[in-house]
Structures are given as C-alpha cells and as structure tokens.
Amino acid sequence: MPIFLIIFLVVILLGVGYTVYKKLAEKSDRKHYLGKLAYFFEGEMQSIPDNDHSKRVAFQYEGYECSFEDIEVPGLQKGAPLNIAYLKVKAKSNLSVIFSERARTQIRSNAQSLEQVALSRWGDTRAAVELPKSLEDFHLYTNDPERATKFINNPRIIKIIEDYKNRDSRGHPLISLQVSDGAVVLEFHAPGGGLRPSILELQSNVTALEDYLRELISVAEFLQTLTGEKSP
Numbered sequence: 001m002p003i004f005l006i007i008f009l010v011v012i013l014l015g016v017g018y019t020v021y022k023k024l025a026e027k028s029d030r031k032h033y034l035g036k037l038a039y040f041f042e043g044e045m046q047s048i049p050d051n052d053h054s055k056r057v058a059f060q061y062e063g064y065e066c067s068f069e070d071i072e073v074p075g076l077q078k079g080a081p082l083n084i085a086y087l088k089v090k091a092k093s094n095l096s097v098i099f100s101e102r103a104r105t106q107i108r109s110n111a112q113s114l115e116q117v118a119l120s121r122w123g124d125t126r127a128a129v130e131l132p133k134s135l136e137d138f139h140l141y142t143n144d145p146e147r148a149t150k151f152i153n154n155p156r157i158i159k160i161i162e163d164y165k166n167r168d169s170r171g172h173p174l175i176s177l178q179v180s181d182g183a184v185v186l187e188f189h190a191p192g193g194g195l196r197p198s199i200l201e202l203q204s205n206v207t208a209l210e211d212y213l214r215e216l217i218s219v220a221e222f223l224q225t226l227t228g229e230k231s232p
Contacts, residue, residue: 044057054069089184103138
C-alpha cells in the first residue's frame, strides 16, 4: 500500500477518534456541571418530557420556585447539536413581556415563530406599549399592555433588559431576557457565538448562577408589585 494512502487513513482515523472523544467529554462535562448545580442549590435533577438529551434542575431560592433547564438543540452542522440553557424564576404574576426583532424584509424563522405565538395568544400589541429609544430595534408583545407599560418604564428594569441586549453573527438584535406567564426567563447561549450570557460561564463555575438569580428575583419582585401581591 502506498505510503501516502497509509498516512491518509491514519489521519482519517485520528480525526474520527478525536470527534468521538470530544463528544464523550462534552457529555461528561455537562453531566458533571449539572450535578454540581443541583448539589449547590439543593435541587432535584429532572428529565424534560419529549427531550431525552435535556435536563432540568428544580430548586427553591429565597422563597422563589426556580429551575435551570439545559436543552439540546440541533446545530448548524448535521450531528453536532448545541446546548442552550434557561434560568427561570416564577413570580406571583401572569404578565408576559416578549421582545421580538422589528420586522424586516427577511425574518428569521425562530423570530417569526415567536411573533406568531404572541399574535395568536394576545393579538397585535406592538403599538400598545411605547418602548424607549434604547429598545427601538424591537417590538413588544404582551397579554396586558397597561402593566407592561409600567414594567417597561421602570428605570431599574430597563437597565437590566439593556444589559442582555445582543446581536447575533448576522447582525440581528435579540434580548436574552423575557417574561412568560409571570416567569422571568434568562437564556444562556451556546459558546462561540459571542452572545451574553454564555452557558460556558456556568459550566466552569456553577456558583456564578447566584448573581443571575438575584437579578431575576429583583425583576420578579417588581412584577409582583404590579399585581398587588407581596414577595414570598
């Protein structure tokens, strides 16, 4: 067998071996950090229905029901899934405040889906709430324009929302923070895209989640003032 063919086959085998090793290492690291997170917050690891490769850690923090969901989603490359995560803090509220990119000639499929869901639930509320100039790239959908206006006009809330503004690799604006049926939801993005916050931060230090929890709880507390309910 020619020497160059032998070298070629060796390179191919090494490449396949490295890919398999990397996938096994990533799964091990993921299981390890979720286990540490469940231990640190004295939570319960749960499976997520209809998603065998995703996990949820449910726990209580400062009297609030919280959860951290690590979700496996299809990647751009076949056979290379990505992991994103959602930190959720449930307030005693039913308010929803969903941000979506202002319509362009071409709309991303996930942004379009988000708009379609909001429109089907609450109708077109885009003109019902005036957004500050710092959020002029977005539309806001809500189930209660009056409460959403009070929510969005609070300087502390606006500052928190602005901290989670991003632009993806194609220049599309997005906000990592949403409110869905009274749950304050923060998305942790897959590594490598430059989006904030990144799931990578938590994989290396699960205690960093506490800072995000405190911030989300401050949002939850304000949500509850809009419903006349006290914090737990």
